[in-house]
Amino acid sequence: MTKIGLTSEEAAQSLQKYGNNALSKPPQQTFFDKLLDNFQDPIIRILIVALLINVVFVYMGYADWIETVGIFVAIILATFVSTLSEYSNENAFQKLQEEASRITCKVWRDGKPVELRIDDIVVGDAVQLESGDKIPVDGLLLEGSLKLDQAALNGESEEAKKKPASPDFSWGAETDFLNPYCLYRGSVVVEGQGLMRAEKVGDASVYGQLVQELKEVERDSPLKLKLKHLADKISYFGYAGGLLIFIAVLLHKMFLAGGWSLYIANTAQVLSDVVQALILAVIIIVMAVPEGLPLMIAIVSSLNMRKMLNDHVLVRKLNGIETAGSLNLLFTDKTGTITKGQLEVVDFITGDLKEYESFDQLPVPIREMAYENVVLNTSAAVAEGAIVGGNITERALTRYIGGYRKLQMPLRNTFVPFNSATKYSFAGVQGASEYTLAKGAPEKLLQYCDYYWDEKGHCLPFTEAMKQALDEKMVELAGRAIRMLALCTFPKSVYGPELPQKGMALTGILAIRDEVRPEAVEAIQKVHEAGVQIVMITGDRKETAVAIARDAGLLQRPEEQVWTSQELAAMSDEEVKLNLPFLRVVSRALPLDKLRLVSVAQEMNLVTGMTGDGVNDSPALKRADVGFAMGSGTEVAKEAGDIVILDDNFLSIKQAILYGRTIYNSICKFITFQLSINFSAVLINFIAPFIGVEKPLTIIQILWINLVMDTLAALAFGGEPALEKYMQEKPKERGGPIVSKGMMSTIVLGGLWMTLVAVAFYKSAWVDSLFRDAPDHIYTYTGFFCAYIFMAVANGFNVRVEGLDLFDHILDNKGFIQVMGGIVLIQYLLTLFGGSVLRTAPLSGEEWAVVILCALSIIIVVGLHKLFRQHLLK
Incomplete structure (x- = not known):
């Protein structure tokens, strides 16, 4: 060559004509965009409606501003916590990506080699390559000989040999990774030296085109589907409960007045009663909504995101964690993930x-x-x-x-x-x-x-x-x-x-x-026990893939199948669906095989995960319900993934599944705890008029229960530890309800028992005799209010464990003890200083003993229920 590379003037002309080598970034969501997305949550929407209703009633003078502020704070905290966590992790990720664009390479300009940032290369530049370099652009080899690792682009582990192109060779329109003269961005030089000419830069390169294809795939996460279903159920329950209580209060008033005609004769009284009944109905509707749920989800996700970083797992999208816990099927690479790489x-x-x-x-x-x-x-x-x-x-x-x-x-x-x-x-x-x-x-x-x-x-x-x-x-x-x-x-x-x-x-x-990584073998066994099907996808030949799969514990039974890419291509989608449950290995796999398998699995309504590290893996990573990108992989793969496995280890994928299940279980515990309270509150206020009780719980007391028990409980259950026993559970159905039969039975039992205790307090002469006599029965009312709060606290200990040991792993969630202890302390102080506002008075030692015994009774009742389910329903 008489001339190497471009002059500065030619480089400027090339830059103007073709652009530089910088990749256009896929659209990134701003903090505000992410915040708006979080406001689309179905529970948040219900809370916004409840907030607006409360604002109207506060303005009219019929509601307390404390509850309104409480709902507003719950909405803001829930949306901001989740948005901030996701946004900060996304920013950290983007900084990692920006580092990649600062890589420099040796380019010939004005007849001499200079160090240029990879983004500043233009078409026509001559780039010097040595062993260990990453190919920065698509181009032709002009001098030298190279061996390239092109696995990031085509998934092939075999090194590709490249030789200089003849002077008359022209760059074709088609991509051909096997062409001995063509070099593609993302490949790595494993041997040799050479000089290449840049032909395609930036978005025009094969690498750049794949980046631009990474558009968001609209598919709701399993938890989002379940919460939509729960929001609908809660809405129906709240509206029905509010309506029935409104009717019950008016019927009670009419009965006390001596009949319908006498009641409506006093128009002013009727209007007052209607307003009061309506306020109570609205408060009950608001109380039926667990406003702490979005906050709790945000807290538990954020806490676990930090824990996961210690296990080499970087979460880019919050829903990626809980989706990992719902996986039915995981497609995984072999090299570096199951094997040491x-x-x-x-x-x-x-x-x-x-x-x-x-x-x-x-x-x-x-x-x-x-x-x-x-x-x-x-x-x-x-x-x-x-x-x-x-x-x-x-x-x-x-x-x-x-x-x-x-x-x-x-x-x-x-x-x-x-x-x-x-x-x-x-x-x-x-x-x-x-x-x-x-x-x-x-x-x-x-x-x-x-x-x-x-x-x-x-x-x-x-x-x-x-x-x-x-x-x-x-x-x-x-x-x-x-x-x-x-x-x-x-x-x-x-x-x-x-x-x-x-x-x-x-x-x-x-x-x-x-x-094979020893820890990967154990992790694969754990994931299998969790009911997740694992399919290893590799570019290796069938015999090699089978041997690795056997050593890793993926192939264990005669009915399990191994497909080659050719065999997969010959099968129709219906045949793939029929045989997919038995599939364990795909050998000689092509990039499009991954995308097809993910699409077919999703058509079967399976929650699907995909691992990948190469540019070629990116479309499948994006399409999967949760994409696990490898930390050593390409920037494009990391951009496409929901979770980045920083150490490329299958054990870290298992940990991501465990944390996903931990989040799901924590959410279920909170829902069981909260709905038990909501169910009992609605039931108590509904039956009270029919048993002659004017106000079993005052509006202020209901607001206190709703605000404190909801929001503080979210903090309590948000810190639950990740327990290995969660990996023994079967994956939850994608479209199934979040409230299982077991949860429902606990909610109903807890709610009914709390209601029964309320009836006993207000209608039992024996209980009434244990409290001091007062004209307004203030001590009995205070006793029930305290017993109700303490029963809720005791039920919190019930629902956080499946067994009878209420203190199991309690020290792993010290926040739970602190929150529940704080609620008890505050409740005690309210009896001393609540006065007429909260309808409370200080209790004696004997009265406190009755309150505590009634509160602890729910532990016995729920404990017997657990024994019945564990031993008689097997």
Whole structure:
């Protein structure tokens, strides 16, 4: 080349014509946009309606402003907490992405190499590439030779060889990752050096086009669907309860007046009663709505987001956590997620079939020969007795020899690199004598071996029987997806292009594999026990994929299926749906296979997760109900994902599922607690007129119960710990109700018992006799008010555990103790200072004993219910 790259003037013209290499970011939501989205929550909408009704009544002088402020604060806190958490995490994520755009590369400008930011490259620029560089643009290789890792783009683990394009080669319209001249942004140089010319930059590159395809997919999360259903039910219950109470109050007033005609004769009294009944009805409607629920969801999500960071999980979208807990089906990558993501030498086998698990265990003569072969017989750079860089196999060998160094090293005088025709490399060395070190495919080199080295360093005859036994061992290893590399020696230097076909001695066979992560095996078992189907998707050949899947615990039963990409392509969607429950592995997978599998699974109404790290994975990550992007993956994949697995480990995915289930269980506990109170409050106020009780709970008391028990309880249940037992539960149905039969029975039982205690307080002569007599029955009223609050607190301990041990893991949620203790203390102070405003008076010791016994009775009742469900309903 007489000229390399562009001049500054040509670069400016190219910038004006084609633009620079910066990628247009997909539309990002502002804080205000996210806030508006959170106001679309169905429970929040109900609260807004309740707030508006309260504002009207406060303005008319018929309602208390405290409840109005309480609802307003609940709405603001719930929406702002969730928005702030999501927005701050999104900002942290965007900062990570911005770092990627600051990467610099070496570009030729005005005839000399300069460092430019990746975003500043333009069409026509000549970019210098070296081992380890990431290809910054789409373009042609002009000089040198390269081996590229293109897995981020096409999912193929096999390295692609690239060579210089001829001067008349033109860039085609079609994308062809296998083209030997074309380089694509996102690939990584694993070997070689070269010079490329930029042809497509920024959004015009294949990488950029995929970024622009990452549009939001509208699909409600499972929790959002369940909350919509719950909001509808609560609305119906609240309106029905309010209407019935309105009618009941007026019927009670009419009965006291002596009949319909006498009642309507006093118009002023009727209007007053209607207004009072209407106020009570509205308050009951408002009370039926658990305004603490959105706040509680925001709190529990935010708390768990911080905990998840400690487990290497970065949550970009709040609904990604709870959706992870609802997964039915998880499609996962193999490399780096289930496996360690790097090759390791797992065994060393000598010619006499002796095996050594580590380099340090090798006999000294064998160790020295193996070390020389690794360090001298390589095309990678060697510094201070260690390989620097190299391809994935050479890096595995470097890790294998570790810090071992041989003091007296021979000198290399010849070297023939590995090529696909001979399937070996060899180096001639000069030490105390001349000899040759060979390294390559066992099926090729073993044919040339007539001898083998034993553990004492003796060169012994390598018989056909020994070769046969070694062949059988290698077949066994191949069945476990283990690659093998033979190390051999020849007693003379070889100066030709090929090795002699006899007279060589076998040093040993290196067994190399991308090992399954031990923690991933355990995590896969846990996820299986959680009822989540796992499907491993890999670009590896079928035999390798099956071996890894067996070791990881994915393939265990005869009916479980393994598909290749070709087999999947040949199946109709209906056939895929029929066989999907039995699928465990997809080998030789293509990027579109992931997208198709996610779409088909969602048509089956399954909550689907997808892991990915490459640009090619991004559409499937975006389409899935929850996308798990790998921390080491491309920026595009992370942009598409809901959750980023920072350490690429399947164990972290399992933790995300656990935290999702923790959030769901915490929400269910809060709903059970809150609806028990709401149900009892509506029921008590409904039946009170029919049993001759004027005001079992005053409006101010109801407001106090609603405000304090709702909002503070949200804080109490928000800190519940992540318990491994949640991984034993079956996934919840996507469209199923959030209130299960078990929850409903607890809600009804708790509500009925609290109502029964209310009736006992107001109608039982025995209970009345235990309290001091007063003209207005102030002590009895105070006793019931306290007993009601304390019963609610005791029921909080009931619903937070499934068993009878109410203090199970209580120290893991100290906030629960603090909140419930605070409610009890405040209630006690109200009896001292509430006076006529709250209709309370100080109680005696005997009266407090009655209150406490009545409150604790709900523990016995619910405990018996738990025993009945656990033992008699099995």
